[in-house]
Amino acid sequence: MQFQQLMYFVAVAETRHFTRAAEEVHVSQPSLSQQIRALESELGAELFSRARGNITLTDAGEALLPLARRILADADTARHEVQELAQLRRGRVRLGATPSLCTGLLPDVLRAFHDRHPGIQLLLEEGGSLDLVRELARGALDLALVVLPLPAASPALTTVELLQEDLVVVSSARAPRPGRGGSVRIADLQGAPLVMFRHGYDLRELTVAACRAEGFEPSFTVEGGEMDAVLGFVRAGLGIAVVPSMVAVRSGHGLRTTPLARPGLRRTIALAHRSDVAPPRAARELQKVLLAAGRA
Numbered sequence: 001m002q003f004q005q006l007m008y009f010v011a012v013a014e015t016r017h018f019t020r021a022a023e024e025v026h027v028s029q030p031s032l033s034q035q036i037r038a039l040e041s042e043l044g045a046e047l048f049s050r051a052r053g054n055i056t057l058t059d060a061g062e063a064l065l066p067l068a069r070r071i072l073a074d075a076d077t078a079r080h081e082v083q084e085l086a087q088l089r090r091g092r093v094r095l096g097a098t099p100s101l102c103t104g105l106l107p108d109v110l111r112a113f114h115d116r117h118p119g120i121q122l123l124l125e126e127g128g129s130l131d132l133v134r135e136l137a138r139g140a141l142d143l144a145l146v147v148l149p150l151p152a153a154s155p156a157l158t159t160v161e162l163l164q165e166d167l168v169v170v171s172s173a174r175a176p177r178p179g180r181g182g183s184v185r186i187a188d189l190q191g192a193p194l195v196m197f198r199h200g201y202d203l204r205e206l207t208v209a210a211c212r213a214e215g216f217e218p219s220f221t222v223e224g225g226e227m228d229a230v231l232g233f234v235r236a237g238l239g240i241a242v243v244p245s246m247v248a249v250r251s252g253h254g255l256r257t258t259p260l261a262r263p264g265l266r267r268t269i270a271l272a273h274r275s276d277v278a279p280p281r282a283a284r285e286l287q288k289v290l291l292a293a294g295r296a
Helices: 003-015 018-024 029-043 059-086 099-103 106-116 129-137 202-213 227-235 245-249 281-295
Strands: 048-051 054-057 091-097 120-126 143-148 157-172 193-197 219-225 241-244 255-259 266-274
Touching: 003 018, 003 029, 003 059, 018 029, 054 059, 059 281, 091 099, 091 129, 091 281, 099 106, 099 120, 099 227, 099 241, 099 245, 106 120, 106 281, 120 281, 129 143, 129 266, 143 157, 143 281, 157 202, 157 227, 157 245, 157 281, 193 202, 193 227, 193 241, 202 241, 219 227, 227 241, 227 255, 241 245, 245 255, 266 281
Parallel strands: 091 120, 091 143, 193 219
Antiparallel strands: 048 054, 143 266, 157 241, 157 255, 157 266
16 A cells, blocks of 8 residues: 555545546546556455446445545644754754853853744753763764863764863952962962862863862862852852853852963863764754854
8 A cells, every 4th residue: 555545545535536636636547547446456445436437435435535534644744744843943952061061151052042943942961071972972962062172982073163261260259369460370279278060070170180280289178069059159258169251251249250370271162963973953053053152
């Protein structure tokens, strides 16, 4: 049984005329009749009574008609759904990002994307770069915003550099300004009370590595927090923290931002996806918005 045969059958059932039915489905009358006979042969029953040019449905035809209409309607619905997806009216994007990017970069980017494509569902997963790489590898994410360089054991990924971001020091507005001369050297962090992110945060690894490069181990007053918790602890005066500049801009009242002295600390943000699988159309559109934001 073929889809085309069902379409021809319904056309004849509704017009009760082979020639008019053939005109409606844009096929020659002999071809339509041949397909109807093939369908009857496949089903083992006649579908039409053809007495003296009067076309009526047999019992088998009456039984098949509502089923055929349902199949054709379902096919039309499927076609419409796929077309809407292709035209970005519906669909989803599974995006992974580090927590600091969820706080800093993504709110404006996702708002712009949603305004442009309101029917696309955005599924966001927060995590460190290592965790996001694993999720990309197993197909759980379409795109991920990660910090370069990636772990040495990363699977085959395509990465596009998005932006480079300075890191700054945030402190409580009620506490003395850290450092001297309006900036903070990495060496100034020695002995300073640091509020530190949990293991798995790229910012933790970067800050600790910078301190060790200056020959000391950082001192933590509180550690293990997520981004919002770290900012809250700093605001309460428990210590200082090294955070991305985009996060500091959005941190609200009660915090003071101090730049790091040259050469400072910078991190490179990249957009990654699997090399062996092309991202879906909706993900490619989000990729364009993210790249535009990185160039802005």
